Amino acid sequence: MPDTLDSSNPTADAGTAGSDNLVIIARQAILDEQRAVYGYELFDRSTAADAHTAASDAALLFNALSYAGSEALVGRKTVFINCTLESLSGAHLELIHPEKVVLEVPTPGASATPEEIAGHIPTLQDLRARGFRIAFNQEVLRRAYAAWVPLASFIKLDLQAFKPELAQPLVKFATAHSQAKLVAEKVETAEQYERMAALGVKLFQGYWFAHPTMVKAQTIRPSQATILQLINLVRKQAAVSEIEDLLKKDPTLSFNLLRFINSSGFGLSVEITSFRHAVMILGLKKLFRWAALLLTTSRNTGSPPAVGQTAVVRGRLMELLAAELLPPEECDNAFVVGVFSLLDAMLGVPLERALETVALPQPVVDALMHNQGVFAPFLELTRACESGDDEAFARAAEALHLSNRQVNWAHLQALTWAESLTAGE
Template sequence: MFAFIARQPILDRDKKVFAYELFFRDGKNNCYPSVERDTTTSKLIAKNYQTLNLDDISCSKKSFINFQPETLMSGLPASLDPENVVVELLADRSGDSSLLDMCKHVKKMGFKIALEDSSLEPRWNEYLPFIDLLKVNTNTENLDFLTKNVNRFIDANVQLIADKVDTQNSFNTFRDMGFDYFQGYFFARPESVSNKNLPTSKLTLVELMGASSSESFDVESINNVIEHDVGLSYMLLRFINNPTINKRYKITSLRHALNYMGEVEIKKFIALLALANLSDDKPLELLHLSFVRAKFCDLLGAEKNIGSNPPTAFLVGLFSMLDALLDQQMEHLIEKLPLVDEVKEALCGGQNDLSMFLTLAKAFESGNWLKVIRISKILNIDQKLLHSLFNEAILWGNGVRKSISPHFPSSKA
C-alpha cells in the first residue's frame, strides 16, 4: 500500500524505460517507509484514499528503492519480490564496514544491489562481487576522471547508471563512455531546436488538436479526417475500447463513441490521438509522462471547476512537452496551434491557474514534497487528496500507454 510516492524513470541506451526509482514521502529521506510506521495513519489512508501497489507505480518495470539500514538488516517485507525490486545503497559512509556487510546480507536475500557513489574510489573494489549496478552523479564528476575509472566496473560486469542526465548531449557523452542506463529528464528536452514548418504529414494532427481545444465540435469534419486515415481510426478505437476507459461497451466508430462518452471526453481522446501520432521515434516515456500530466491536471481542474469544455486543464498537461516531441521551441509551436489563450499562456511559462497545475505535476514527478505542500496551500486542496489524484493519473496513464504500445509491458530484464 503506497499512498505518498513519486517515481523517476531510468532509461536504457535505446531510451526505453528499464526501471523506475521510487521516492517515498512518508519515509526518512525518501526511503521505503519503515515497518514501524503509524498503523492508524496507514489504515486511514487505505480507507479514504486510492493507493497503489509496486506494479502500478512502476508500470510493471523494475523498482529501485532506497531502504533505511535498520529495515535492510531486519529483513525486507515478504511482499517485495527480488525479481522486481533493486535495493539502492548510498556509499556515503567513509570507512563504515557495515555497508559491506549490508551488501552481503541483501545479496543473500536474492536482491540486486545498486550502489550510489560519487567518487569511484578504488576502496570500492571489494564491493564489486556483491553489487550489480553503480549509479554515478554525472553533475559532480570530472569527465576525464570518469573515463579513466569506469572500465574497472565494466570489467567486473557491474552495470553503470548515469544519474542527473539533463541534456541530450550529456546522454550521448555517457552512452559513448559505456554507461548502460540513464536517469534524468534529458528525454523531455528537444534534441536540436528547429523552427522549420511542420511537415505536411503532421498538419492533419494539428487540425485534430485544434478540434480538441475548440468550444464547438464539428463531428462531421473530424470523422472525415479519421475515416480517411487507417492508422488514426485504428488507434482511436484502441484508445476508446481500453478497459481503463471503457469497461462496458465495444465502440465501433467515432459517432458511436460520441454518443457513449460525450463531447468533452471525445475531445480529450482526439488530442491524445494526435499527440501519439506526432511522437514518431521519440521515447515512449515522453508520451507516458504527457498522459499522466494530462489526467492529473484534468482532475485538478475538476476540483477547482476550471477547464471543462474545452478541456483546457487536460490539454495543458498533455501538450506540456510538445517542444521535446517536435524539437521546436514551445513559443514557436504555440503560434501554429489553434489553442485557447489560457492554454497558450500556461504552456509558454505564463502565470495562471493552469500553469500552477503543471508546476504541481512536475513537483510530484521529482518528489519535491516541499513544493507540493506549498502549492497545495495556494490551491487550497488537501495534500492527501492531491496524492490520491496523482495516483489516479498514474493508473490512467498506464492504461492509455497499453493501448498505444502492443508490447506493453515488456518483460523485466
C-alpha cells in the first residue's frame, strides 16, 4: 500500500519493559509536490534535549537504525539527521550506508571567522566523496559560505526565518549557484505552500502537512561487561569463531547485531541470518565501531537478567540436541531458535512483533511462531526440560528418539556452560 501519513498515533507502544529501555524517536515527514512522503527528519525524544552534541547525534542515528524497527520508522524513505559540525568526523558515520542518510549540517554562526568557515570544507568534501548527501539551511546562501554551496544536496528554507518577499530571490540564488534540491520547511499555511510551489520548490515540511509523530521501541541492552569483552576480542583481532562464541553467549548482543546489520540504513541487499556471516560482512573495524556505540548507549545493568540466562540455556541445549540428529550447519539455527524463543519476555512485546525487527531463516520462524518444522520438536523438548512435567518430557524425548540419559546429559552441559559465561563478570 502507498506510504500514508499518521500524525496522531505512535507506530508502536512501549510494551511492559522498563522505561530505561525505551527509545522514543520523533519523525516529521518531508513531502514531494504530489504529497507523497519523500523522507523523514528524525529527532531524539528519549531524553531531555539539554544540548545537541556529537554524542547525541551518534546515539540518535545508532538508536534509529538498531532499535526502532527501521521499517516501522522510515521504511525505504530517506532519513534526514541533524548533525553538529563536530559529529561530522565521528566514526559512527562509517557504519551507515551513505545513500540512506542525509546529514543536516548547521552553519557555525554569525561570529564565525572566514578561517573557521574554510576549515570545515575538507570534512564536508570528504563526506561528499564518500557518498553522503548534505543539507544546509538558508544561512549557507550568505556570501561567507559561498564555498559551501556547491557541496549542498539539499538547501532547507525556513519560512519562519525570512520575510515572504525574500522567498523569490533566495530560491533564485540557490537555483543559480547549486544543484541542490530545495526544501521549504516550517510550512504552516496553504498560502506559504502555494507561494513556494509557485517558485519551483519541490519538497515541503511543516505543521501544515503533519506534526512530528512518535515512534517507540523497546530495546534489550547487553551488559557493559559483555560489550567490553566483544571490544577486547575485536581489538586483539580474534578469530571469527571466537567472536561468534561470544555472540552465542549473550542473546541481547546477538539480537542487536542481527537487527542492526539488517536495518535499512546498513544498505545490504540480502538478509544476514547467522552470527558468523554477520561478523564476516561487518568486518572487525565496523564491528568495533558498532560495539563502541552500543557501549555508549547501554547502561551498566550488572548480571544478566534471569530471562537472558534461561535464553542462553535454551539455545545451548537445542544446539546440543540438534547435534545428535541434524547436519552441523543446522545446529547454529537450533541455537538461534532457543535463544530467541524468549525475545517477547526480554522485550516486553509479543513475540511476533519482536521477530519483525530481526531477519531469521524461515525454519527458525516456523518453530518460534507456529511450533512447526524441523526445530519445533527440539524447542518442545527444551521447554519440557524447564517445566518439570515428566509426561511432557517423555513425549518430547520419544518424538525425537532420544533417551532420557542423552537429554539429561545435554541439559546439564547447557546449564554448566551458561553458568560459566557469567562467572567472570
